[in-house]
Amino acid sequence: MRSRSHERSRRSSSSQHHEPSRSHSHNKNRGYSRRASGGNNQETRSGLRIFVGTANLGHSLPDEDSLAVFLPHHGKVKNVINFSVKSSSIMDGVSKASWNNINTHGKLEVVAIGLQEATSSGNIITTSGITAKLTGNSIKERNNFSKAPGSTGKPLDELHCMASDFMANAVKGEPAELGGTKKLKEMIIHHIGDDYTLLAEFQRGEVVLYLFVRNDLAPSSKVTELKGENVGVDGIMANKCGIAALLSVGDTRLSFICAHLNAHEGNYQSRNSSIAEILSGTNDPTLTSHHSFVFGDLNYRCALPRSSKGEALTKEEAKIVSQKMVSQRDWDKFNELDELRKALDRKDILVGFNTPHCKFPPTFKVEKREGFHYNFQRTPSYTDRVLWKSNEDTRHIEPIIYEAASNFTTSDHKPVRGLFFLPSRPSLKLDLEKTLLNIELSQIQCRGLKPEESLFDSDLNTFMRVRCEPSHLLKLSTSSRLQTDTIKSTDRPFWRKCALQFQVNVLSKTVIHGSTMYLESVQENMIAGSSVLGTVVFDLEDIIRKTLGAKERSEHLSCDLLRHSKCVGKLTCHLQISWRRPPVPHCSTFASEKSHTYRTKSESQSGSKDGSRVAEKVSNSPLRQRDSEAPAHRSKSKSHGEVKDENMRRRESTKSSTSRNDSSSSLQRNMSEDILSEYLTKLKLPHALLSAVKENYYSSSRRLWGIDNSSAMQIYDSRLIGDDKKVSRWEELCECVCFHAKMGARVGMETEFQLLNTSNLHTNQRFCVGSKRKKSSDEIEVARKTMEAISPTASDSPLVQYIQNFVKTLPADEVIRLRQRGKFISLILATQGVPSLKDAKSESDAFHALGRVLNSVNKLPVKLVIRLCTGDDETVRHYNEVLTQTRNNCDVLNDYEGEAMEVYLYNPWLTYSVGLHRLREAGLAWGMDMLDEKTFSFGMEFTIFIFDMKLQ
Numbered sequence: 001m002r003s004r005s006h007e008r009s010r011r012s013s014s015s016q017h018h019e020p021s022r023s024h025s026h027n028k029n030r031g032y033s034r035r036a037s038g039g040n041n042q043e044t045r046s047g048l049r050i051f052v053g054t055a056n057l058g059h060s061l062p063d064e065d066s067l068a069v070f071l072p073h074h075g076k077v078k079n080v081i082n083f084s085v086k087s088s089s090i091m092d093g094v095s096k097a098s099w100n101n102i103n104t105h106g107k108l109e110v111v112a113i114g115l116q117e118a119t120s121s122g123n124i125i126t127t128s129g130i131t132a133k134l135t136g137n138s139i140k141e142r143n144n145f146s147k148a149p150g151s152t153g154k155p156l157d158e159l160h161c162m163a164s165d166f167m168a169n170a171v172k173g174e175p176a177e178l179g180g181t182k183k184l185k186e187m188i189i190h191h192i193g194d195d196y197t198l199l200a201e202f203q204r205g206e207v208v209l210y211l212f213v214r215n216d217l218a219p220s221s222k223v224t225e226l227k228g229e230n231v232g233v234d235g236i237m238a239n240k241c242g243i244a245a246l247l248s249v250g251d252t253r254l255s256f257i258c259a260h261l262n263a264h265e266g267n268y269q270s271r272n273s274s275i276a277e278i279l280s281g282t283n284d285p286t287l288t289s290h291h292s293f294v295f296g297d298l299n300y301r302c303a304l305p306r307s308s309k310g311e312a313l314t315k316e317e318a319k320i321v322s323q324k325m326v327s328q329r330d331w332d333k334f335n336e337l338d339e340l341r342k343a344l345d346r347k348d349i350l351v352g353f354n355t356p357h358c359k360f361p362p363t364f365k366v367e368k369r370e371g372f373h374y375n376f377q378r379t380p381s382y383t384d385r386v387l388w389k390s391n392e393d394t395r396h397i398e399p400i401i402y403e404a405a406s407n408f409t410t411s412d413h414k415p416v417r418g419l420f421f422l423p424s425r426p427s428l429k430l431d432l433e434k435t436l437l438n439i440e441l442s443q444i445q446c447r448g449l450k451p452e453e454s455l456f457d458s459d460l461n462t463f464m465r466v467r468c469e470p471s472h473l474l475k476l477s478t479s480s481r482l483q484t485d486t487i488k489s490t491d492r493p494f495w496r497k498c499a500l501q502f503q504v505n506v507l508s509k510t511v512i513h514g515s516t517m518y519l520e521s522v523q524e525n526m527i528a529g530s531s532v533l534g535t536v537v538f539d540l541e542d543i544i545r546k547t548l549g550a551k552e553r554s555e556h557l558s559c560d561l562l563r564h565s566k567c568v569g570k571l572t573c574h575l576q577i578s579w580r581r582p583p584v585p586h587c588s589t590f591a592s593e594k595s596h597t598y599r600t601k602s603e604s605q606s607g608s609k610d611g612s613r614v615a616e617k618v619s620n621s622p623l624r625q626r627d628s629e630a631p632a633h634r635s636k637s638k639s640h641g642e643v644k645d646e647n648m649r650r651r652e653s654t655k656s657s658t659s660r661n662d663s664s665s666s667l668q669r670n671m672s673e674d675i676l677s678e679y680l681t682k683l684k685l686p687h688a689l690l691s692a693v694k695e696n697y698y699s700s701s702r703r704l705w706g707i708d709n710s711s712a713m714q715i716y717d718s719r720l721i722g723d724d725k726k727v728s729r730w731e732e733l734c735e736c737v738c739f740h741a742k743m744g745a746r747v748g749m750e751t752e753f754q755l756l757n758t759s760n761l762h763t764n765q766r767f768c769v770g771s772k773r774k775k776s777s778d779e780i781e782v783a784r785k786t787m788e789a790i791s792p793t794a795s796d797s798p799l800v801q802y803i804q805n806f807v808k809t810l811p812a813d814e815v816i817r818l819r820q821r822g823k824f825i826s827l828i829l830a831t832q833g834v835p836s837l838k839d840a841k842s843e844s845d846a847f848h849a850l851g852r853v854l855n856s857v858n859k860l861p862v863k864l865v866i867r868l869c870t871g872d873d874e875t876v877r878h879y880n881e882v883l884t885q886t887r888n889n890c891d892v893l894n895d896y897e898g899e900a901m902e903v904y905l906y907n908p909w910l911t912y913s914v915g916l917h918r919l920r921e922a923g924l925a926w927g928m929d930m931l932d933e934k935t936f937s938f939g940m941e942f943t944i945f946i947f948d949m950k951l952q
Contacts, residue, residue, distance in 0.1 A: 055415035074193035089403035114258030205238025229281030242278030534561025796836030851882030
């Protein structure tokens, strides 16, 4: 389901700024803009203004007044930054006069809200705790969070007797507001305002996470991961748990982890372990994101000093000590005794994270009234916290405001909120002479490796490996090495003579921005499978920036190896970086001719004195003298020998030209293959299928799309990928066509798009991409504008006539040539499914006629893809009947959601990815239609199917 604010975002500005401040114009070169403030011009920095707030509601619904002192009203920055803000709320290094030149007008870009004990009923613990643990993480998923249906798992029917209502909602993916959180969500959405899109909401037990993004950023924002992990009793109950979300705003990845950890004094180690469990169960987004926030009721306490005898204080003694500290307003002492501060200093957990010095009173345990009045039965502590971490070296999270909402009156906790600023990336100017970066990691050594709990130190058989994000940055060659040898039985492995070597393509700013390099220590296990012991994250963009001004650079690195935010060892290595221009293939003949041309040109441009010397040398050469002594008639007519020599020279010249053309063709093929490989990597295609896809790519002579523009395409029964809102069939098809036009243009895959019904049209009836006669960007723009200009208003869908015309106009010599070369034509028909035929008395007659036409296509070197733009069961049944005889050369597809569901019904263990679906639409993954027609076992049977497909 979609929130009302998201509906408005569709009508909002189509600006695709990734990190804008919309109240001022953005200066891309400097990252600054000028605005008027009090009559004076001052420069403001552009970037993301991020609000992060956490509140333990104590099972009570907050009133409007309490909510107003906690959340920014309508997202206004002035509600957080103003001149009435207490000096204790302003972070060190921030000037109240200038606010460090961030824009104090307009509205926040991102709002993250984490709530604990958010339910108003107590019986939620058992139901949601056990059920959520067994059903996975899908309780609430918003419109911009995509998940393949094949990865949801089977419905757990045996749990219906325990929580039938909850299970029904969880399996369907609909919001299930448990324990009265529906009213709470409505209040929050109303308070944040209509200028925001609720991209993600997730409830796990009593913990809820909301992520809002300003409407103008919503089109370029997406929640790519959303998971929860229980850490309550025995790891089953959800009374204590954590939720992790990975949000992409343009090219910036932000992770938000909201947690409610174990309570009570003395549970320091338990809280540390719970954080590690949460990160482990949610794939640790703090490693894969550029910037991370951890917030919630973390329950770290104030560890009061022991008595003079070295014994723990009694409750009465602790009460007296804490009362004295509060009466003296000794907040520095509370900070000094804070367990979380100790954990960060000792690197026991959340290594690399920062949290501000709390200048405000402890947030727990307070009375439910305005101000800070404590119940000293518990030691006052800073249990509610916000922490942050930046994996980027080019820019960092800057804390601006950090404060407690003292007038929040409905809980025994005071909420904590913070305003953070993430500046835009600094400008990057690439050097066209520096496009290939060599990276070498040598002298790699690990010290003090800590294995998983199930391993002994003697079982530590480890190797190192490196990877990059995005992965297509890597340029692999024969000299590349991404993995070391394995060193056995030691927690101090040292690869003295084994270096990791690879190259990075530095071609585009958009790809370099946010790029990351991961160096991983891996435990080798031939039985249970290898597992990552620890990871070091490097800002690859920063490495590239620092190296642009030099030919090479070297550096000795010493870093912490992290696993689930814990330090599990030390890593040292030597980093060597150098630039290398990519080799340009050429044949020797072309090189010699180019050299000869250059010499001739140089000689012709030389001075008269040098020219006379050249003429003198030529006139005095023996060959010139013999020619001058020859009879006069030889200059007028050529002998048989001369004609023979001239013909030989012509053949050699032709052969040389052919060699150059072959070399150019080979170079072009290699370039296309590199671009194709980059696209396949983006689509996350399994490596085992790369060769099969590439063979289909080169075996296809040309591609032709037939696009159904009949009025039936206006029916609203389709969905865009990753979107729950119903759209027309035409809108869904436009997205599909534009994607394939972009892919065809960029990888040089010549494709022609035609309309099925061309009558009464005043717009272009066809367009081509990948022809190399135009720039790919121009072709993509033409495709987009053409599809936008078309209105599907044709009265019929001449599918049969279109195929008949295709067969008749296909030249016979082309058919012979294709068969001799083992190639084929890819014909993709995108249609609502029901063919129109004047002579047909019923739909069944029209489908029978379609079947006869398809039989004629089956005899030609043509592979057919029918892309159905409808999920109508009757239409699908007709196609299943008429296409049985064309199965070898035909693949029938629904939209992504429908096709993924069909694959799930046969093979629920298999995740049907969007990338694989796109390749099937393009006719590049023949044979994969069996995934929704046959049940495969996970193992040898599926492996054999993949290899059979590669051999087709």
